[in-house]
Structures are given as structure tokens and as C-alpha cells.
Amino acid sequence: MDRIPLPKLTAAEISNIWASYMTDSMSICGMRYFLAHLKDDRIRAIVEFALGLAQNHVTKLAEILRLEGYPLPAGFNDQDVNLEAPPLFSDNLILMYIGHMAKLGLSSYTLTLTTSVRKDVVDYYTEAITTSMELHNRSQMLGLEMGIYVRPPVIPIPDQIEFVHDKAFLGTVLGHKRPLLGLEINHLFHNLKRNALGKALILGFCQVAKSDDVKKFFEKGIRLSQKQIDIFTKALQEDSQPAPMLWDAEISPSVVSPFSEKLMMFHVSALIASAIGQYGASISGSPRKDLVLDYTRLAAEIMQYAEEGTQIMIRRGWMEYPPQSVDRRKLTHT
Incomplete structure (x- = not known):
């Protein structure tokens, strides 16, 4: 058949x-x-x-x-x-x-x-x-x-249902902020965990990288990760919520690279792409205005960081063309 x-x-x-x-x-x-x-x-x-x-x-x-x-x-x-x-x-x-x-x-x-x-x-x-x-x-x-996986925070069980009647629910950029919603805590906690792990990974990559442009790119990634860690930690601590641990101490002092710089750059670029998507989900699940502003600003910063990484990969000839449509303009113009 x-x-x-x-x-x-x-x-x-x-x-x-x-x-x-x-x-x-x-x-x-x-x-x-x-x-x-x-x-x-x-x-x-x-x-x-x-x-x-x-x-x-x-x-x-x-x-x-x-x-x-x-x-x-x-x-x-x-x-x-x-x-x-x-x-x-x-x-x-x-x-x-x-x-x-x-x-x-x-x-x-x-x-x-x-x-x-x-x-x-x-x-x-x-x-x-x-x-x-x-x-x-x-x-x-x-x-x-x-005992190394940190559980997300818990919140109290309410006595009864309650409806929102005050626009203060959306909060303000400055001034008093309402307590975090459970979903907001979840996004802050897991974004913090992701950045803590990402920072450790980039720290290790930076330690073994040899090229100046790649090393500087990783150094900037470490700073951006720490900035995001600080912002998310502050938001959780202001609400008396615990913050997950960092992993910087789990990196050895080795300076011998186990991976090519091409692989390390690709990996960090993939993590940045996932982070941008996660911040989009965090915005949709966080009604409080100050959190929306934080996520929006941080997403813009890492998008710029992603572009810098792409430029390095193109310049080094490390970036493969993903599947793309036909360039009709090129075909119809001689």
C-alpha cells in the first residue's frame, strides 16, 4: 500500500x-x-x-x-x-x-x-x-x-470571599502598595529563582571566556541579573515574603572552558528569549502598577542586551539563519 x-x-x-x-x-x-x-x-x-x-x-x-x-x-x-x-x-x-x-x-x-x-x-x-x-x-x-529546592511562599487562607471595590487594588507607582496577590508572589519568586540560576551560569561562563567582547557581554549579563534579583527581592521582602537562595558559591575557581564561546553565547541568548516571554506573562498576571512598570522596564533592558549578543554572534559567524520566507523583493529586482 x-x-x-x-x-x-x-x-x-x-x-x-x-x-x-x-x-x-x-x-x-x-x-x-x-x-x-x-x-x-x-x-x-x-x-x-x-x-x-x-x-x-x-x-x-x-x-x-x-x-x-x-x-x-x-x-x-x-x-x-x-x-x-x-x-x-x-x-x-x-x-x-x-x-x-x-x-x-x-x-x-x-x-x-x-x-x-x-x-x-x-x-x-x-x-x-x-x-x-x-x-x-x-x-x-x-x-x-x-533540601536544596526552595518551596515558593505560602499565603493565609481567607475566612470568606471578598470583592474588589477600590481602584487602589491597581496600586500606584509611588506611595502605599496593597499586599501582593498570590499570583504576583508566584511571578516574583520564580523570576527571582530564574535570575539567580541564570546569574550563576553566566558568572561561570564569564570566568572561562577568553574573548574580550564575549567576556564583556557576560559581565553585563551578571550586572543585569543582579539588578533584577535586587528588584524582585525587595518587592518580596516589603511584603514579608521569603526570597530564594543564590547559587554564586556553587561555581568552582576553574578558568578552563568546558564549552565553545559559540555555545555559551547561544545558551545565554536562549535564556534571554525565555525571560522576555516570562516577563510578558508576569505583566499579565500582576495588576499592581509598580510591578508592571518594573517588568516592562526590565524586559526592555534585556531586549537591548539580547540585541548586543546577536551582534556579537553575527560578527563572529556563529549565528545560523533560522527558517525564513523567500525574499520576493530580491527575486524580482536585478
Whole structure:
């Protein structure tokens, strides 16, 4: 029986598959390096699981691209990782990193699934969501067991329902601020956790980077992360809410780079992109005006930072062209 030909991939599908291939090829490099140095067998089992997922993803994504006749991205390979480099991050930090990346994967895969229509692509991202959920749950449970995963704050249970009758609910930029809503606490807490982990990662990258422009880019990222940490910590503490821990002390003094600067720049750019999306969600879930202003200002700052990173990657020839439409103007003008 002849096989029914698959419809062409949509713009969203090919773009998402391309981006997933790039990210998973990067993840393989990271997981292989982590496994070369991990001492805790419980964390090792989770990283091995994460590595297996990334390798399986790359294989399946490559097959979809081949069926489409689309050239495989260069992505990242053995040239982008130095397994002989000394440990740069502690076992505990690696576990928290794995959990964070699983969260990002879940968020990305869910959005991607909703914009996919071809069956093989839908099936792929459905499975990716399921396995990423398992990775997230396993890393979170181990973090709780080890006492290094900080639980989000709790809020009191009200005696009765209450309706909003005062425009003070929206707050002001200056002056008295109402108590934080549970959802606002959630966004502040998790944005703070994400920045604490991101700062540690960039701090490690900055420590091993050799090129002046790349090192300066990472130094600016450290400052921006700390600024955001300070803003979110202040907002939580003013509401008598706890702030999560920082991870700076979990970086070794090694100055030998385990990764190529191309990989490190790509990784930081991916984290910036996810942060911009998270701030958009935070704005929609934070009615208080001062929080909206903070998120809007910070999003604009990291968008500028992202552009600086893109310029470095273009100048160095490290940035692959994502899938794009045909330049009709170029074709019709000689």
C-alpha cells in the first residue's frame, strides 16, 4: 500500500523543529560534560535521563527534517565541548539547572504543540511534553529530598470571599502598595529563582571566556541579573515574603572552558528569549502598577542586551539563519 504523502510543514512547525534541534544539540554537549564530573549518583541518574531525551529528540527531529528535504542545522557537536575541562559547576547547581531547563522545555513544547498540525510533529511534541514533565518531576523531587529546592511562599487562607471595590487594588507607582496577590508572589519568586540560576551560569561562563567582547557581554549579563534579583527581592521582602537562595558559591575557581564561546553565547541568548516571554506573562498576571512598570522596564533592558549578543554572534559567524520566507523583493529586482 502506497504511503500517503505528508503535507508540507507549516512556517511554525519548521521553525519550531529547527529551534528544538539547535537546543537539544546544545543540551547533549552540556549533559555529556556534566556526566564526566558528577559525583552524586542520584543526580547522575537524572542527567543520564536528560541526555537520553536530548539524543532521542535530535534523532527524531533530524528524521522529520530529512523527510522535508530541509538541511540539518550545524547546531553543536564534539567541537563545542571539552570533556577534559575541570568541573565548573557543583552537583547541586547542575540539578537545579536540569530542573530549570525542564521547566523551559515544558513551556516551550506546550506552546509549540498548540501551533502544530501535522501528525508526526504533533506526536513528537506530545511525547516531548510527557518526558519533560517526568524530568521536571524527578529533578524537583530530588531537590526537595536533598533540601536544596526552595518551596515558593505560602499565603493565609481567607475566612470568606471578598470583592474588589477600590481602584487602589491597581496600586500606584509611588506611595502605599496593597499586599501582593498570590499570583504576583508566584511571578516574583520564580523570576527571582530564574535570575539567580541564570546569574550563576553566566558568572561561570564569564570566568572561562577568553574573548574580550564575549567576556564583556557576560559581565553585563551578571550586572543585569543582579539588578533584577535586587528588584524582585525587595518587592518580596516589603511584603514579608521569603526570597530564594543564590547559587554564586556553587561555581568552582576553574578558568578552563568546558564549552565553545559559540555555545555559551547561544545558551545565554536562549535564556534571554525565555525571560522576555516570562516577563510578558508576569505583566499579565500582576495588576499592581509598580510591578508592571518594573517588568516592562526590565524586559526592555534585556531586549537591548539580547540585541548586543546577536551582534556579537553575527560578527563572529556563529549565528545560523533560522527558517525564513523567500525574499520576493530580491527575486524580482536585478
